[in-house]
Amino acid sequence: MRGLFYQLKSVWKDKFCIMSFLLPIVAAVVLRMIGGIDLSSVTEFHFGVLENDLSARTVSWLERYGSVTPYETPEELAAAVNEPSTYMIGVRADGENIRTVVSGDELEIFRQTADTLPALYEGRESAKQFKVTVLGRPDLMDGFQNIFIAITLIVAMFMGCTFNAMNMIAEKENGVELVNQILPMTQGGYVMQKIFVGFIGGCLSAALTACCYFRLSVRRAFLMMTLIVLSAFVAALVGLFVGKFSESLMVGVVYIKIIMIVFMAVPLVSYLAGAGGLAAVICYLVPSCAAFEGIMSLAACGEMVIAKDLAILVAHGVGWFALYLSISKWRRSLSGRAGNRR
Amino acid sequence: MIYSLLKKDFQMLISGKFFLVALGSLVLYTLFIHFGYIHYMHAELYHVYLYDPQGTQGETSDLACPVASQEELDAALSGDTNGVGIDASSGVPEIFFYFGSEKTDNHRADYALSLLQWQKDYKAQVVGSNTPELKQRKEMCCELLFIEIIAVGFLGIASVLFKEKQMGVIRVHAVLPCPKSLFIVSKILLFLLSDLVFAALMVVLNIGFPDAVVILPAVLTQTAILSLIMSLTGFGCTMMLKDFRQFSLAYLVIAIFVAAPVFLSANTSVKMAWINWHPFYHVYMGLKNACFGTPAANPVYYICSVCGIAALFLIVRAAFHREMKKEG
Numbered sequence: 001m002r003g004l005f006y007q008l009k010s011v012w013k014d015k016f017c018i019m020s021f022l023l024p025i026v027a028a029v030v031l032r033m034i035g036g037i038d039l040s041s042v043t044e045f046h047f048g049v050l051e052n053d054l055s056a057r058t059v060s061w062l063e064r065y066g067s068v069t070p071y072e073t074p075e076e077l078a079a080a081v082n083e084p085s086t087y088m089i090g091v092r093a094d095g096e097n098i099r100t101v102v103s104g105d106e107l108e109i110f111r112q113t114a115d116t117l118p119a120l121y122e123g124r125e126s127a128k129q130f131k132v133t134v135l136g137r138p139d140l141m142d143g144f145q146n147i148f149i150a151i152t153l154i155v156a157m158f159m160g161c162t163f164n165a166m167n168m169i170a171e172k173e174n175g176v177e178l179v180n181q182i183l184p185m186t187q188g189g190y191v192m193q194k195i196f197v198g199f200i201g202g203c204l205s206a207a208l209t210a211c212c213y214f215r216l217s218v219r220r221a222f223l224m225m226t227l228i229v230l231s232a233f234v235a236a237l238v239g240l241f242v243g244k245f246s247e248s249l250m251v252g253v254v255y256i257k258i259i260m261i262v263f264m265a266v267p268l269v270s271y272l273a274g275a276g277g278l279a280a281v282i283c284y285l286v287p288s289c290a291a292f293e294g295i296m297s298l299a300a301c302g303e304m305v306i307a308k309d310l311a312i313l314v315a316h317g318v319g320w321f322a323l324y325l326s327i328s329k330w331r332r333s334l335s336g337r338a339g340n341r342r
Numbered sequence: 343m344i345y346s347l348l349k350k351d352f353q354m355l356i357s358g359k360f361f362l363v364a365l366g367s368l369v370l371y372t373l374f375i376h377f378g379y380i381h382y383m384h385a386e387l388y389h390v391y392l393y394d395p396q397g398t399q400g401e402t403s404d405l406a407c408p409v410a411s412q413e414e415l416d417a418a419l420s421g422d423t424n425g426v427g428i429d430a431s432s433g434v435p436e437i438f439f440y441f442g443s444e445k446t447d448n449h450r451a452d453y454a455l456s457l458l459q460w461q462k463d464y465k466a467q468v469v470g471s472n473t474p475e476l477k478q479r480k481e482m483c484c485e486l487l488f489i490e491i492i493a494v495g496f497l498g499i500a501s502v503l504f505k506e507k508q509m510g511v512i513r514v515h516a517v518l519p520c521p522k523s524l525f526i527v528s529k530i531l532l533f534l535l536s537d538l539v540f541a542a543l544m545v546v547l548n549i550g551f552p553d554a555v556v557i558l559p560a561v562l563t564q565t566a567i568l569s570l571i572m573s574l575t576g577f578g579c580t581m582m583l584k585d586f587r588q589f590s591l592a593y594l595v596i597a598i599f600v601a602a603p604v605f606l607s608a609n610t611s612v613k614m615a616w617i618n619w620h621p622f623y624h625v626y627m628g629l630k631n632a633c634f635g636t637p638a639a640n641p642v643y644y645i646c647s648v649c650g651i652a653a654l655f656l657i658v659r660a661a662f663h664r665e666m667k668k669e670g
Contacts, residue, residue: 044445065449078469084481084634085608089466103470105477112387113449114466120452123459132437132451135419 020163021205024156028212031149045113046088048080053093061124062091077101089114097121146299147271149213151264153295154288156209157231158263160202161239162256164194168243169252187328194243198236203228220298223306227298230313231291237320238287244324267292287316347528351502355532358505360498364490364540368547371486375548379482380475388439390454391418394430403457426454472634476553483548484633485605487561488626490544491537491568492600499533499576507580507665516666523659530573537569538562545633560632567647568625574654581661621650 045066049059050073062068069088071077081090082103087110090101098121100114170176206228210216216224238259246252263286270283271292283289294309355361392399392406393415409415412429419427419438427438435458437451472480506512515525545554545561600622607617608626617623624643 044443045449064445065452066445079636082470082634082636084477084630084636090469100466101469102466103472104468105470105472105474107474108386111466113453115464116387116453116456117466118464119456119459120449123456124452126455130435130437130451130455134447135438135440 020159021201024152024159024205024209025212027152027155028149028209031152032213045110046086048077048088048090050074050077050092054091054098055093058093058098058121061121089117091117094118146296147268150292150295150299151268152213153206153209153228154231154264154267154292155260156206157202157228157291158235158238158260158288159205160198160232160235161242161259162198163201164198164236164239165242165246165252165256166249167197168194168240169246169249172247173249187332191240191324191328194240195233195236198239199232202232202235206232214299216298224295224298226310227291227294227306227313230310230317231287234287234313234316234320237317237324240324241320244327262286263288271296284312287313290316344524344528347524348532351528351532354502354505355498355536358498358501360502361536363498364536367490368540368543371483371490371544372547375479375482375486380478388450388453389418389422389425390428390457391415391425392428392430392457394428396431396433398433399430399435399458402459406454406457426450428454428458430458476549477634479549480633481630483544484626484630487541487544487565488568488629489601490540491565492572492622496572496576499529499573500580502529503577503580512662512665522663522666526577526655526658526662529577530570533573534566534569537565537573541565549633557633557635560635561629564625564629564632567651568629570651571625571647571654574651574658578654578658578661581658581665621646 047062047066047068049062049068049070051070054062059068069080071080077090077092078101080086081088081101084105087106089110091098092101093099098118100117102111102114207225210224210228214221214224242252242255242259246255266283266286267289270280270289290309290312294306294313297306297309390406391409392402393409393412394402395410406428407418409418412431415427415429415438419425419440423440424442425439429436429438435455437454439447439450439454441447442450512525515522541561542558545558549557600620603617604620604623604626607620607623608630625647628643
């Protein structure tokens with residue numbers, strides 16, 4: 001118990017660890033305060049028109065499909081259409097009809113929309129006569145809004161690896177590791193203490209981050225906590241590996257950065273690309289994928305299906321722990337043999 | 343003297359594997375653009391599924407996919423929730439689709455109905471010079487170049503400087519009979535050259551030589567501005583922070599709070615009201631405009647950039663002098 005106290009004291013003194021701990025919590029508070037970023041404009045079409053060119057009725061008709069921005073001159077309109085960050089479609093009057101202008105480098109969806117827009121304009125009166133039934137589905141953008149907090153939580157959960165990795169590397173650099181070797185402490189006890197440091201750090205940071213952002217029902221909160229505990233345990237194991245294999249602080253920082261980038265990018269790309277089949281299975285090799293999926297499922301208002309995600313995280317925990325033990329055993333046997341030879 | 347300093351810094355960068363990391367990043371980014379990104383980014387307009395067993399709608403567009411039964415129509419919509427279904431079994435078309443967003447749904451309904459009539463072969467007027475593939479190449483090239491300079495360059499200067507701090511180079515430099523600013527200038531110059539070479543290779547390899555030649559001068563100008571800002575910031579942070587661990591945290595904060603909102607505002611139609619106050623937004627847009635051959639930003643941007651770099655240099659020089667005094 002005293003050993004655990006010293007470990008926590010050492011982490012508490014490390015500004016890097018404290019800031020890593022606070023960063024996701026601050027991000028969750030900021031996200032909560034600004035109520036997420038308005039992404040509704042991403043799904044809309046954007047039309048550029050010339051002032052005093054189209055009639056007010058035509059502009060209102062265009063506004064049914066998306067936002068309309070007026071420009072003073074044709075050059076300004078062409079520049080706006082060519083602007084690479086948007087997919088603006090220029091619309092100009094063409095007698096009784098309209099004609100469209102595109103930059104030529106847009107995605108197929110916007111080019112097709114521009115190609116078919118005059119036909120839609122011609123048939124605008126007849127289109128009103130038909131019955132349209134919209135089937136229920138939660139707002140697509142809700143899912144995208146949740147991405148920000150899901151990624152923040154992933155950072156909080158898996159930042160746990162920073163605490164024990166930094167702690168182990170600092171011990172190596174300060175020579176404490178050599179002192180540890182002559183202390184009456186078993187290898188198991190040492191590993192448990194190091195896992196505990198990462199686990200507690202990750203758990204606390206992720207739990208506070210979740211509390212700052214979510215207002216969940218008791219059942220969802222319990223499942224979220226289970227998800228956090230399992231992820232923080234896996235993160236602590238990852239930290240153990242980083243601490244063991246990093247020779248210096250700089251190498252350790254680089255490892256942690258690569259791990260965090262992979263842990264954030266893989267679930268994000270997998271979610272946005274809708275990976276399925278073999279690709280999804282490969283993605284699950286990164287533990288944050290299951291955690292991300294679980295958070296998104298809990299954050300959404302619909303049915304929760306996170307049993308699979310929890311099972312994957314348990315498998316990761318067992319697998320990584322077994323791998324660490326077998327590597328440690330193998331290294332010990334190697335150094336034992338080398339000692340005998342000497 | 344400057345030659346000796348440059349030579350020493352060059353050797354430090356080689357031994358710190360900085361060039362190796364930059365080369366590795368270049369290969370990785372190039373492979374990603376050539377074999378990943380441009381093949382992945384595709385989005386087509388919604389599919390329209392038509393159930394018309396009696397053929398009441400006459401000649402319809404080829405873009406409407408016929409289905410044989412109501413069940414098949416339901417299954418198609420369940421599998422493709424962005425799609426639109428038209429049930430014309432009663433003779434009068436009825437439109438079905440899953441909710442997307444209000445404005446998109448208006449377009450989906452009208453677009454689906456328009457496919458029930460014969461359509462003229464209309465093509466929108468094209469006013470740009472890029473193809474979709476070239477745009478994707480330029481876009482990703484610009485983003486990766488920005489990331490590389492704010493990440494690898496920033497971390498690179500820190501790793502070299504912290505090593506020198508540990509080795510006592512700053513203490514030695516304090517007693518050398520040479521202008522103190524040369525120490526800063528040689529480092530900044532080397533990182534600037536390295537970033538310029540990286541940018542040139544990145545643009546040529548990923549955009550193609552003929553298109554790259556036209557935009558290269560503008561891209562290199564913007565790269566130089568970004569490189570100077572980042573290496574001076576990196577230098578300043580290294581002087582002010584105690585060790586690489588603290589620096590690494592500063593980097594994390596910069597990476598998250600600088601890159602995330604800038605990328606969101608500059609690459610999508612999401613425009614946050616305060617983004618114009620974010621200095622890196624203007625630098626990124628300068629780089630992006632250069633990659634796309636758009637006329638350069640207004641002179642105020644260049645004046646602010648030069649003033650910003652000069653101010654950073656003065657801050658860094660003051661921090662360096664303070665550090666030399668501290669080192670004795």
